[in-house]
Amino acid sequence: MNNLKDFLIYENVSIKKALEVIDNGSMRIAIVVDNSNRLLGIINDGDIRRALLKGYSLNMSIIDIYQRNPSVCKITDTKEHIIKTAIKNKVYQIPIINESNIVVYIEDLATLLSGRIRKNKVVIMAGGLGTRLKPLTDDIPKPLLKVGSKPILETIIENFANYGFKEIVISVNYKANMIKEYFKDGSDFGVKISYLEEDKRLGTAGALSLIKEEIKEPFFVMNGDLLTNINFEHLLNFHLSGNSIATMCVREYEYQIPYGVIQIEKDEIRAIEEKPINKFFVNAGIYLLSNKVLNYIPKDTFYDMPTLFQKLINEELRILSFPIHEYWLDIGRIVDYERANDEYSNVFKE
Incomplete structure (x- = not known):
């Protein structure tokens, strides 16, 4: 994914910034990483909506609301394994990481199931x-x-x-x-x-x-x-x-x-x-x-x-x-x- 950087955010960004990334991207999630692009977690629209219902404001940090143990797959996992993982965990997008826990790609379930040339x-x-x-x-x-x-x-x-x-x-x-x-x-x-x-x-x-x-x-x-x-x-x-x-x-x-x-x-x-x-x-x-x-x-x-x-x-x-x-x-x-x-x-x- 050539525009992977468009989906990456840091854990100190505001909820408003995370929402902008989610809304502007083709995926339904934003990936939370450290300065080396190592995976820390993910955040989606549902996480933000639940936070707002609890009284969080758009200017507050996402540090307490993002998912720290998301479903992930490794770059060496097969297509079939990724599909099974996504379906089992009821998610539409899965971060793909390498051996150093660095995010290298985001896999989309719908694309996997439909196939692409x-x-x-x-x-x-x-x-x-x-x-x-x-x-x-x-x-x-x-x-x-x-x-x-x-x-x-x-x-x-x-x-x-x-x-x-x-x-x-x-x-x-x-x-x-x-x-x-x-x-x-x-x-x-x-x-x-x-x-x-x-x-x-x-x-x-x-x-x-x-x-x-x-x-x-x-x-x-x-x-x-x-x-x-x-x-x-x-x-x-x-x-x-x-x-x-x-x-x-x-x-x-x-x-x-x-x-x-x-x-x-x-x-x-x-x-x-x-x-x-x-x-x-x-x-x-x-x-x-x-x-x-x-x-x-x-x-x-x-x-x-x-x-x-x-x-x-x-x-x-x-x-x-x-x-x-x-x-x-x-x-x-x-x-x-x-x-x-x-x-x-x-x-x-x-």
Whole structure:
């Protein structure tokens, strides 16, 4: 929400000011925040009316009348979870917060239920050889492998479409005709699909140099072998609110060292840590890019996404990380494919 600031107020403002914000905005609430935009609470027309009935004047502060424990959702919550939360708590608008309790968006129940069409394109990288999934990929490209009752790529497209992102671009190479024959122009799936055809392997970023039409809005890039139920709309809002040229989704990864780790200083043992667990954030294969990023991608050259992000870092441009806490699985090996089929029905609708 580009005009989020229009709904934010501080707890020392007057009731009159809060009422002006509520009346002038498209939402039915005002969000009470501190100086860092961390959520303190909300106030609506009903709160103000009840205060006036109790003898409060319009010039008094809202500090004693706003709701300090409102219904909220996190930026990582799914669309379905937000709808259920709103209905359960009988509210029409819900503040969306990040891990630092900072308000990044306001979700509107009516909009969620009616759905909306977004202009942002979705580029799905589906040209890989799927070597680690052989022999399953000897006769079929990895994105067409069925998980549950449908191909992996179909689930990805459906998830984006559910959030209103229906402009799909699929980058193809290995057994491209099979993918094009299955999805065609996308009309059977409620989306519009076009294709980027790699004559040679260009990598996850290099394939973007094949885009011919002008892109004006930030666009998604996602690997075609991932299953996740993240809220793509919240990813977009996070990217926009952070004024970022590029946002990378990241996933926390844990690795336990199977031995006791010895800390040594000048030959002396100072400490022993038994089988410590190291935690890292790893690239989750989902990105949100400004159209300006295309200027940093060389033509007709293999160029992968980590290289692109390193280039942006070297240029000291603003890039963000979006942590994924929802379901996420990279189907790169046979064991991952088997796990995906075991878990699919518990996460996605058949």
